[in-house]
Amino acid sequence: MAELPDAAAYADVVARIARAAQAAGRDPADVTLVAVSKQQPWEAVAPVLAAGQRVFGENRVQEAMARWAERRGEIELRLIGPLQTNKAREAVAFFDVIETLDREKLARVLADEAQKQGRTPRLYIQVNTGEEPQKAGVVPPEADAFIAACRATYGLEPEGLMCIPPEAEPPGPHFALLAKIAARNGLAKLSMGMSGDFETAIRFGATSVRVGSAVFGARTPRA
Numbered sequence: 001m002a003e004l005p006d007a008a009a010y011a012d013v014v015a016r017i018a019r020a021a022q023a024a025g026r027d028p029a030d031v032t033l034v035a036v037s038k039q040q041p042w043e044a045v046a047p048v049l050a051a052g053q054r055v056f057g058e059n060r061v062q063e064a065m066a067r068w069a070e071r072r073g074e075i076e077l078r079l080i081g082p083l084q085t086n087k088a089r090e091a092v093a094f095f096d097v098i099e100t101l102d103r104e105k106l107a108r109v110l111a112d113e114a115q116k117q118g119r120t121p122r123l124y125i126q127v128n129t130g131e132e133p134q135k136a137g138v139v140p141p142e143a144d145a146f147i148a149a150c151r152a153t154y155g156l157e158p159e160g161l162m163c164i165p166p167e168a169e170p171p172g173p174h175f176a177l178l179a180k181i182a183a184r185n186g187l188a189k190l191s192m193g194m195s196g197d198f199e200t201a202i203r204f205g206a207t208s209v210r211v212g213s214a215v216f217g218a219r220t221p222r223a
């Protein structure tokens with residue numbers, strides 16, 4: 001049975017989050033675990049759902065809909081992967097939170113869809129703190145202007161910022177930079193930290209951590 005090890009890994013991550021929050025003088029309740037279920041077999045996800053986890057992250061719209069459509073009412077679902085504008089309609093209809101708003105064209109399409117559907121997912125702006133060319137996200141020098149445009153031009157009120165630090169660098173300075181950009185723009189929420197660095201992220205103020213493999217085990221590659 002796969003149930004026991006998976007739920008045990010989940011319980012361990014929950015405990016580590018609480019310890020990291022306490023060590024930082026923070027309330028563990030102020031750090032949300034987003035369990036990243038992308039590319040995981042259902043046998044890995046079911047025990048975590050059964051153990052009480054209710055916030056899940058997926059990085060592809062189609063895959064998320066296939067997996068969660070029947071259980072949509074039970075959980076909070078977050079899109080943490082890049083969003084193409086041609087999938088914006090489905091994303092606005094399906095997700096509670098979209099964490100990857102990173103360009104004006106997408107802001108415009110999301111605002112239009114929110115108006116049409118009468119439903120606005122909570123939004124995070126993705127910041128490419130390492131200014132990596134292959135990575136999505138607005139670069140730090142353009143972040144303030146982009147946040148202002150989301151508000152003034154598109155009538156969107158983002159709830160926070162999200163980042164994925166470069167793999168080869170210590171994450172702390174990237175988390176600190178994200179926190180600084182959020183603070184000066186009046187944004188309260190920080191989505192940062194993954195399996196390898198969520199405790200560091202909590203120390204730097206993460207209000208949600210996106211943890212996949214530490215909860216569910218290694219992902220199976222997509223076909």
Ligand SMILES: *Cc1c(COP(=O)(O)O)cnc(C)c1O
Nearest residue numbers: 036059080194195210211212213
């Ligand atoms: C896959 C993914 C995660 C989870 O990564 P792990 O290292 O398995 O915890 C977190 N955030 C984003 C944006 C991802 O794509």
